[in-house]
Amino acid sequence: MIVLGIETSCDDSAAGIFRDGKILANVVHTQEIHSKWGGVIPELASRDHVRSILPVIREALEIAGLALSDIDGVAACRGPGLLGSLLVGLCVGKSLAWGRGIPFVGVHHLEGHLFAAQIGEQIEPPFLALIISGGHSHIYLVPEQGVYRLMGKTRDDAAGEAFDKGAKLLGLPYPGGPSIQNAAKKGVPDAYNFPRAMRRKGELDMSFSGVKTALLLEIEKIPENVLPGRIFDLAASYQEAIVDALLWKLDAASKSCGIKRVAIVGGVSANSRFREKLSALADVEGWRVHLPPLGLCTDNGAMIAAAGAFRFSRGEISPKDITAVSRWSLEDIEN
Ligand code: KG4
Ligand code: ZN
Secondary structure, three states: OEEEEEEOOOOEEEEEEEEOOEEEEEEEEEOHHHHHHOOOOHHHHHHHHHHHHHHHHHHHHHHHOOOHHHOOEEEEEEEOOOHHHHHHHHHHHHHHHHHHOOOEEEEEHHHHHHHHOOOOOOOOOOEEEEEEOOOOEEEEEEEEOOEEEEEEEEOOOOHHHHHHHHHHHHOOOOOHHHHHHHHHOOOOOOOOOOOOOOOOOOOOOEOOHHHHHHHHHHHHHOOOOOHHHHHHHHHHHHHHHHHHHHHHHHHHHHHHHOOOEEEEEOHHHHOHHHHHHHHHHHHHHOOEEEOOOHHHOOOOHHHHHHHHHHHHHOOOOOOOOOOOOOOOOHHHOOO
């Protein structure tokens, strides 16, 4: 089955084509317009999706060497995300499927992220899923494919949001994750001791707003003319605190249920320092780790196509009147 996947939940207009465990094309148009605001402006995002999504789909078909008539099913991200943005991809996906008389399925964005780590082969459950992106920092237990039980989540900012807000405070460009990662390479990770929150035994929820405030307070203490010389150390120490908090939570979750198979997905899973420390921890704890390839960590259409193929394989087809949902828990995916 050849599946076209469409992703427009935030600021990426993306289309991917997936057939039998292989990606045939994956085209992502990242909207540059938001960088000057240091964050995504929802109305600008929807308008840009309207302009970009059809050319992006066309390009994906060209790369795959396929025509629209070769597509057997269409999947589009249904939520969670920005409502106006989601509606663009969902309506285009439904229209293409309806016009061609092929099935359509609405995909959960986070299930899409999880399928980015399962492109060639599905992960054997039970496993733990740490989903770390601009909007989510959630740990799930996956007892069987397609079923998700929430173990812990952030009580305030998501890890990616902490990177983005931290970068803004440091005067580094948006998106903050890659900017902080690059600046951190030139800094010392223990130059500053930023807090790793919520370390009570058995506590699997997270919090990233405190570390951001700690960074702000530290910046305010540094004289303006000295600050440029401290950016690298601040970035490295800030990144270290976020990475440590995430790994501590994953470790606590694993120990609480004895599961050593872990999948880590979402934009923050691309972070090089995170991957370095994860690999060391996995060796100590004997974990089997599943990560997406670097190019599939952030939002893309191939992950939506792969999750769509999974849903189609179970005989699921969405009704024509399916709507976009800005808030949608992964636990409620079957409802
Ligand atoms: O999964 P994603 O593309 O979109 C959402 O679903 O939110 O994640 C985007 C987030 C942004 O906050 C971005 O700063 C962060 O992922 N990110 C990173 C890195 N690359 C992207 N964070 C840390 N290190 C990175 N290399
Ligand atoms: Zn995402």
